Amino acid sequence: MTDFSKLHTDKLYINGEWQDSAGGDLHPVVNPATEEVLCQVVQASSEDVDAAVSAARAAFGSWGKTSAEERAALMNAIADGMEKRREDLIQAVSSALGCPAHITKWLHVDGPIYAMRYYADRAALMEKTEKAAHSLILREPVGVCGFITPWNYPLHQFVGKVAPALAAGCTMISKPSETTPLQDYVMAEIIDEAGLPPGVFNLVPGAGPVVGAALAAHPLVDMVSFTGSTRAGVEVAKAAAPTVKRVTQELGGKSPLIITPDADLEKAVRWGCEDVFINSGQTCTALARMLVPADKYDEAVRIAKQFAEEAALGTGSDALMGPVSSARQRDIVRGYIEKGVAEGARLVTGGAETPEGYDKGYYVKPTVFADVSNDMTIAREEIFGPVTCLIPYKDMDEAIAIANDTEYGLASGVWAKDADSALPVVRRIEAGLCFVNGGEFNYEAPFGGYKRSGNGREFGDAGLDEFIELKSVQLPA
Structure with a gap:
């Protein structure tokens, strides 16, 4: 039709x-x-x-x-x-x-x-x-x-x-x-x-x-x-x-993805980026705050940059991301990207400019921010666009504190060595939904959030x- x-x-x-x-x-x-x-x-x-x-x-x-x-x-x-x-x-x-x-x-x-x-x-x-x-x-x-x-x-x-x-x-x-x-x-x-x-x-x-x-x-x-x-x-x-x-x-949500020190970093970061970029970031459960061990942070940023720059735009059979839903939504997302830069986050790739070759349509570049602190606007507010924020942590207690430092509690993610290793972390996160090591949405399980x-x-x-x-x-x- x-x-x-x-x-x-x-x-x-x-x-x-x-x-x-x-x-x-x-x-x-x-x-x-x-x-x-x-x-x-x-x-x-x-x-x-x-x-x-x-x-x-x-x-x-x-x-x-x-x-x-x-x-x-x-x-x-x-x-x-x-x-x-x-x-x-x-x-x-x-x-x-x-x-x-x-x-x-x-x-x-x-x-x-x-x-x-x-x-x-x-x-x-x-x-x-x-x-x-x-x-x-x-x-x-x-x-x-x-x-x-x-x-x-x-x-x-x-x-x-x-x-x-x-x-x-x-x-x-x-x-x-x-x-x-x-x-x-x-x-x-x-x-x-x-x-x-x-x-x-x-x-x-x-x-x-x-x-x-x-x-x-x-x-x-x-x-x-x-x-x-x-x-x-x-x-x-x-x-x-x-x-x-x-x-x-x-x-709403502003969900964290905790990548543990024993996780497969390449798989975890690439999955985390795909989770945010799919549906052009317009997902209430998007794991838009990626929490990474400090000693693996630079490597995680490199992987995220590579994934974002490989992500194909458009509506064809090879595209990962289409446009956002409206001109208004495009402008909102671009405003958040500009706000992130203004507050001191490092723009690794992407940005508020129109993607090359996409003068028609409400397209936004897949965007990765590093050097993000959890008090920045881009880490506090739901952007609803293809923007991911990488935040380092020194130990698991700090990771949990950052993950839970939000007014939202809809979703979360943990990527660990295996599911058994992830579960103790899962139990400490204040959210109604948790994706472990890339687990998929299940229509037979309850879906909903904590807090706001x-x-x-x-x-x-x-x-x-x-x-x-x-x-x-x-x-x-």
């Missing part, structure tokens, strides 16, 4: 039908590699949110009482549709985000298909009952859910919210980012074709201050799940507080738990 205007981007999907918006404003979706407009997407109004919430509320009465077997069958039908339209999903994400298609396939699409089937299997947990002395513990769906998803991993986060909610028996309203909404339209078509009952899933794209705020504050929404910046997450929580709804948040990186978990059984109310039934003793 290259003509995205063939999607229903001028409509909202509410109560099982494509409908006009009460507002009717349109927002351009831009290809960040070419700066060309892909299509125009309608922007929902607060009135549209009311209509979608009403549809979801009306549908919950019956959907919440369907059997787990019925919900699982429909979810597997959705997964079948995702497989059938895998190429459409790849193009939808790649074209609006800028991630090369060959990377988009495994990084953005294949995992969400797996996760949809995983949660179809987990639907049966809703019918599981437990005994606690003379009490019976039942699981019930939390109700109507509002989802606000980000632009950097749009399908991943869509499925991370929608799939467990469907498995639990919840109904939902989903708001994609204005930057990358196209895969949500493909998913709405897939969901419609799969035969999900009207009102169970509703799609209302639009601006965060309008649609996101209305969802968070709506009195008939029982839960809101938000992925995005910590700043915006605070606003969502404030808006949700008066109605005492459940709030889950996956927010949010609360709640996605994926795994813990991701399903977020959508469950527990009912305690006190039986006669």
Whole structure:
């Protein structure tokens, strides 16, 4: 699919039908590699949110009482549709985000298909009952859910919210980012074709201050799940507080990678750089602070420089990095690079200038900073671009202190001689996720952070738990 205007981007999907918006404003979706407009997407109004919430509320009465077997069958039908339209999903994400298609396939699409089937299997947990002395513990769906998803991993986060909610028996309203909404339209078509009952899933794209705020504050929404910046997450929580709804948040990060003295330095540094540069650095779990033993620091800097200068740009089959998502994001990242230089960090390679040969598109050079101290802005704030900071440490106590000296706690990494050697270090890091010696993301394990990186978990059984109310039934003793 290259003509995205063939999607229903001028409509909202509410109560099982494509409908006009009460507002009717349109927002351009831009290809960040070419700066060309892909299509125009309608922007929902607060009135549209009311209509979608009403549809979801009306549908919950019956959907919440369907059997787990019925919900699982429909979810597997959705997964079948995702497989059938895998190429459409790849193009939808790649074209609006800028991630090369060959990377988009495994990084953005294949995992969400797996996760949809995983949660179809987990639907049966809703019918599981437990005994606690003379009490019976039942699981019930939390109700109507509002989802606000980000632009950097749009399908991943869509499925991370929608799939467990469907498995639990919840109904939902989903708001994609204005930057990358196209895969949500493909998913709405897939969901419609799969035969999900009207009102169970509703799609209302639009601006965060309008649609996101209305969802968070709506009195008939029982839960809101938000992925995005910590700043915006605070606003969502404030808006949700008066109605005492459940709030889950996956927010920012400034994650450390500790390379231990006994690690394979070449493998560790190259993997750490790839982790930051993939998806053009637009990853909330990016291990953007690389902590290296002081006596191996110069060699680590050399390896990082070499990797960054070998990283191919573009959207072709040999590219590691595409553009960042927008002109605004490019300017933000360049501003951080300039700030790093101004604060005294050593620019090893990269920089704020436009990469040679890329006058079109929102490209940023893969950038490596050395001589970084943990109090510098580039070590404190989430850059969300292809920028890595190398920080030396003298012993493991100092490495742990540097790693934990952050307001965030989303992710971390340890590269040691082997996994057993890494685990004592892992236990000392204050973060909800840790990648050991290049371990991959696991959709069957919980994902979420400590501190200002949010609360709640996605994926795994813990991701399903977020959508469950527990009912305690006190039986006669």
